[in-house]
Amino acid sequence: MNEKTRQRRPAFDREAGVAIAQALFHERGYDGVSLADLTEAMDIKPPSFYAAYGSKAELFERAMLRYAQENALPLDDLLAPDRPPAEALSALLLAAAKQYGRHSLLRGCMITEGMRANDQVARQMARNLGNGGLQAIRAYLDQVHPRGAQALADYMAVTLRGLSAAACNGMSRKRLIEVAQVAGRFLSREMDADQSTSAS
Amino acid sequence: MNEKTRQRRPAFDREAGVAIAQALFHERGYDGVSLADLTEAMDIKPPSFYAAYGSKAELFERAMLRYAQENALPLDDLLAPDRPPAEALSALLLAAAKQYGRHSLLRGCMITEGMRANDQVARQMARNLGNGGLQAIRAYLDQVHPRGAQALADYMAVTLRGLSAAACNGMSRKRLIEVAQVAGRFLSREMDADQSTSAS
DNA sequence: CGCACTATGTAGTATCCACTACATATTTTA
DNA sequence: TAAAATATGTAGTGGATACTACATAGTGCG
Incomplete structure (x- = not known):
């Protein structure tokens, strides 16, 4: 021992x-x-x-x-329940963009990209890990924005995967961050509008 | 002959x-x-x-x-210059979501996913093809929405990649379409606002 | 009909893959 | 210090990979 x-x-x-x-x-x-x-x-x-x-x-x-443990996005901090939801989600996207484009060689999310492995065992391992993060986002949205939580969580999942894929394909950190900022601005507009109106 | x-x-x-x-x-x-x-x-x-x-x-x-030739999104039709830009981009995202989730086995975009091949030659072939589509979107935006064309084109690239990746990982067609609709709504709000105001 | 040509099947090539049997060297325990 | 335990290096396992040399069978043209 x-x-x-x-x-x-x-x-x-x-x-x-x-x-x-x-x-x-x-x-x-x-x-x-x-x-x-x-x-x-x-x-x-x-x-x-x-x-x-x-x-x-x-x-x-x-x-x-x-x-x-070392590099994953600190979801618990970013998605604090007392934060404005749109701000929290925007911060998450921005943190992802910054991290995915940080190093010149270690690009994208290791786990997200691992989900694409040809080896079935490795792929399943990555999926299990990655789904944990997505479920955390879903649970957060169920609490702070129950109406349309699924669609918003799916939007986050798609955008995060897209940021990782774009990073792997060479999109610069600066441009990744700009995309995250655009998406964050979209979220703010949408969720602000969603607070005041009840139907689109 | x-x-x-x-x-x-x-x-x-x-x-x-x-x-x-x-x-x-x-x-x-x-x-x-x-x-x-x-x-x-x-x-x-x-x-x-x-x-x-x-x-x-x-x-x-x-x-x-x-x-x-057979399956790629008809960019020329979708991105007609006389269409409202936000509507055109939304239609593009929606068409992508529908196609990427159409078949149960043939999921995502074959070319986008080909960019991730381990084989370097195949990967470069896919990148060359895929970049063509992205450049078409960029050229379209340069014409119809020159202010922030790069950021918007990058946003489209990230979202399309994300939709493809999510489709490959099993997200249902219905949810893919909902994500595309959310993103399309975001684009409409952003680009409408962008027409009337000059700074965020 | 016969020749030249082309595509075919048989049977392999060398190389890389993840993984392992076995004997040796080092370390811990008694 | 001697024995037991453990991790090591040497060398090789079977299997999959993309790809090919060669002889043959089927083809169109004269």
């Missing part, structure tokens, strides 16, 4: 290996990274890899969890 | 082969379809395949061109 005292030969740091895998998977996607790529980047041999992580898919899951 | 009289042993119809490939590539993506899948579906052997199409990537390009 006390892994701290265990001064075993460094061999290799498994958490560091997860971080390396996270970067590779984020940059090239699950299918774009081979086991040879991973073992070379970690400077280990395949047997050590499997002893440590079990399989490529399991490591991908650990890398996505690490990504979620 | 007169291919009709050429009663050559049926062997196999190359255009029909492109159609088969189009369906397979659309359903599973470039990397998700192997040469064995293609030759089996066309009921031919690899040598016939290469004699007819040159390579997997070349066939993918032909399949995308076929898709563009």
Whole structure:
């Protein structure tokens, strides 16, 4: 249990290996990274890899969890119930645009893009993780804007996926942010109008 | 030239082969379809395949061109210059949503999703084709709504990509259409407001 | 009818894939 | 210090990949 005292030969740091895998998977996607790529980047041999992580898919899951903890959008903060809903959603889109276009290599959302893997196991892992975030948005909207919550949540899902895809295809951070701002302005207008009128 | 009289042993119809490939590539993506899948579906052997199409990537390009001719959104009609711009863009989003969710297997935009292929050659082919459509939207906006044309074109690109991605991930046609309608309403509000005021 | 041509099927190529059996070297425990 | 446990490196597994050399069967043209 006390892994701290265990001064075993460094061999290799498994958490560091997860971080390396996270970067590779984020940059090239699950299918774009081979086991040879991973073992070379970690400077280990395949047997050590499997002893440590079990399989490529399991490591991908650990890398996505690490990504979620480190890089995922802080939905709980952004979607605080006491914020004006349109402002909260706009802030979420803006935060996503900023993050998706931040690095030149690590573009888009690792989890959103992971949903497109050719490997079925990896794809399902990514979907399970990604759906969690979407459900959080849905739950938030059910509370603060129950009328049309589904449509608004779907709009957010589509826009977030679009931002991630556009980022992966090279759209600059500046332009991503502008799109998020446009969408945020749309949301503000729509939800303000929705407060005063009852039917379009 | 007169291919009709050429009663050559049926062997196999190359255009029909492109159609088969189009369906397979659309359903599973470039990397998700192997040469064995293609030759089996066309009921031919690899040598016939290469004699007819040159390579997997070349066939993918032909399949995308076929898709563009048959299924791509009729941008010229949708983006008629004499239409109210917001209405034209809304119609484009709606047409995309309807098409992306039409079939249960052939979901999303074949070209947009092709941009995510792991194979670099295929990816570049898809990007070249897809960028054509986006440039058409940009050119249209430069004409009818020059102020903020870039931001609006980027917004359309992001939303179209998002609709395609959401369709691939299983969002129902009904919900896709609702998202397109929400976005269309946003565009109408924004562009109407933009006509009367000069600063937000 | 016979020759030249073309597309075909058989059977492979080399390469990459994720993954593993086995013996060795290092570390922890007794 | 000796034995047990563990992670390592060497080397290789079967299978899938895109693609092809070669002989043959079917074709149109003379």
